[in-house]
Amino acid sequence: MAVKSYNSGDNTQLSPHFNVQEFKCKCGKEHEILIADELIEKLEKLYDALNCSKIIVTSGYRCPVHDKAVGGTSSGQHTKGNAADIVCYGQDGQPVSSKLVCCKAQDIGFGGIANITESYTSTHVDVRTGYRWLGNEVVNYHTVTDDFYKYYGISADSFADENKEGDIMNAIFGIDVSKHNGTIDWNKVKAAGVKFAILRAGYGRDISQKDVKFEEYYRGAKAVGIPVGAYWYSYASDPEDAKREAAACIEAIKGKQFEYPIYFDLEEKSQFNQGKSACTAMVKNFCNALEAAGYWAGLYMSRSPFTSYIDESIRTRYALWLAEYNSKLNYSGSYGMWQNGSGGTVDGISGHVDTDYCYIDYPAHIKSAGLNGYTKAISAPVETPIPAESTTENKSAAAVIQIGDDIYKGTLTKA
Numbered sequence: 001m002a003v004k005s006y007n008s009g010d011n012t013q014l015s016p017h018f019n020v021q022e023f024k025c026k027c028g029k030e031h032e033i034l035i036a037d038e039l040i041e042k043l044e045k046l047y048d049a050l051n052c053s054k055i056i057v058t059s060g061y062r063c064p065v066h067d068k069a070v071g072g073t074s075s076g077q078h079t080k081g082n083a084a085d086i087v088c089y090g091q092d093g094q095p096v097s098s099k100l101v102c103c104k105a106q107d108i109g110f111g112g113i114a115n116i117t118e119s120y121t122s123t124h125v126d127v128r129t130g131y132r133w134l135g136n137e138v139v140n141y142h143t144v145t146d147d148f149y150k151y152y153g154i155s156a157d158s159f160a161d162e163n164k165e166g167d168i169m170n171a172i173f174g175i176d177v178s179k180h181n182g183t184i185d186w187n188k189v190k191a192a193g194v195k196f197a198i199l200r201a202g203y204g205r206d207i208s209q210k211d212v213k214f215e216e217y218y219r220g221a222k223a224v225g226i227p228v229g230a231y232w233y234s235y236a237s238d239p240e241d242a243k244r245e246a247a248a249c250i251e252a253i254k255g256k257q258f259e260y261p262i263y264f265d266l267e268e269k270s271q272f273n274q275g276k277s278a279c280t281a282m283v284k285n286f287c288n289a290l291e292a293a294g295y296w297a298g299l300y301m302s303r304s305p306f307t308s309y310i311d312e313s314i315r316t317r318y319a320l321w322l323a324e325y326n327s328k329l330n331y332s333g334s335y336g337m338w339q340n341g342s343g344g345t346v347d348g349i350s351g352h353v354d355t356d357y358c359y360i361d362y363p364a365h366i367k368s369a370g371l372n373g374y375t376k377a378i379s380a381p382v383e384t385p386i387p388a389e390s391t392t393e394n395k396s397a398a399a400v401i402q403i404g405d406d407i408y409k410g411t412l413t414k415a
């Protein structure tokens with residue numbers, strides 16, 4: 001396994017999500033940075049497996065002096081370029097539980113893995129060889145398990161469920177709701193794993209047809225930190241009418257912030273009967289008006305009419321949300337979201353709910369573009385506080401080696 005040495009100022013991008021500088025020693029001196037290739041490879045796998053929005057490296061390479069300064073032996077995995085302490089963030093921008101990170105890191109085959117903070121947000125991973133070390137330093141440095149799933153009581157199925165279809169792999173799970181969904185307990189919805197909600201804002205050409213639950217759902221989802229988008233159900237009788245619908249929609253959503261697009265919902269048979277060019281013009285008129293008002297516009301349609309009534313020239317022009325109630329979406333073009341069914345059950349919602357999978361990080365794109373009520377950021381976004389370099393993980397090994405620990409003798413190095 002190759003461990004490479006980089007100059008302190010080197011800012012080589014090692015992989016899609018990791019740069020040399022992220023692994024720089026925090027002792028304050030300018031010196032080489034050691035990084036194992038395998039560490040980066042496995043961190044990328046972890047990034048994908050957890051569907052991260054980002055991974056922050058809080059401690060990467062440590063020179064022996066610094067390792068000692070933070071309580072280590074001066075020869076631990078960090079000093080070999082084998083280790084990283086990380087905080088993984090999900091698509092909702094929140095840290096992923098270290099318990100889940102430990103499980104996935106175990107699957108990926110990291111040699112050393114440990115939860116290192118009481119808040120279960122920070123995880124040590126390394127690519128040591130020769131033996132495996134799976135720990136929970138909050139309980140005790142030497143709390144070692146052979147299986148994090150068992151140790152944390154996490155079912156492998158909790159991951160497998162999401163991955164049962166190839167199309168669902170790495171997708172973000174969400175729902176779309178309208179007044180028909182009644183009273184919603186958004187805390188429960190969040191706890192159920194819903195990562196976004198697309199809210200019906202209303203329908204037709206008149207603002208009086210705003211969905212009566214729209215304001216309530218918007219407040220409820222926002223209160224628990226579920227990102228939202230919106231859709232406007234169209235009854236447009238012709239392309240000009242779609243402009244009036246856009247005006248009503250803009251009136252209904254003004255003053256709010258949406259992390260997901262605002263969709264034109266086209267599904268009435270009377271509209272399809274007008275043919276491809278009329279349907280295409282309706283979509284353009286609505287979406288262009290939304291864009292002119294500063295929104296990320298999109299189109300919602302069922303897959304089959306979409307391929308019949310929407311011109312090829314605009315199929316990838318706006319955000320695309322396709323419906324097909326099937327085990328997979330039979331569409332080979334690109335799209336951002338798939339509504340896979342209307343019979344879902346989610347804790348916090350009585351009856352059935354529409355379920356969706358999203359494949360694009362709309363919140364990141366929309367916020368950085370300064371759309372949907374967001375202002376373009378001029379400075380770095382505020383991050384969730386990141387723990388300082390762990391010191392607990394660097395407690396002297398000698399202090400915790402106990403009788404019966406022979407298996408680790410001579411190889412027990414600091415995490």
Ligand SMILES: [Zn+2]
Pocket residue numbers: 025026027028029031062063066
């Ligand atoms: Zn150093």
Ligand SMILES: [Zn+2]
Pocket residue numbers: 059078083084085124125393415
């Ligand atoms: Zn560490």
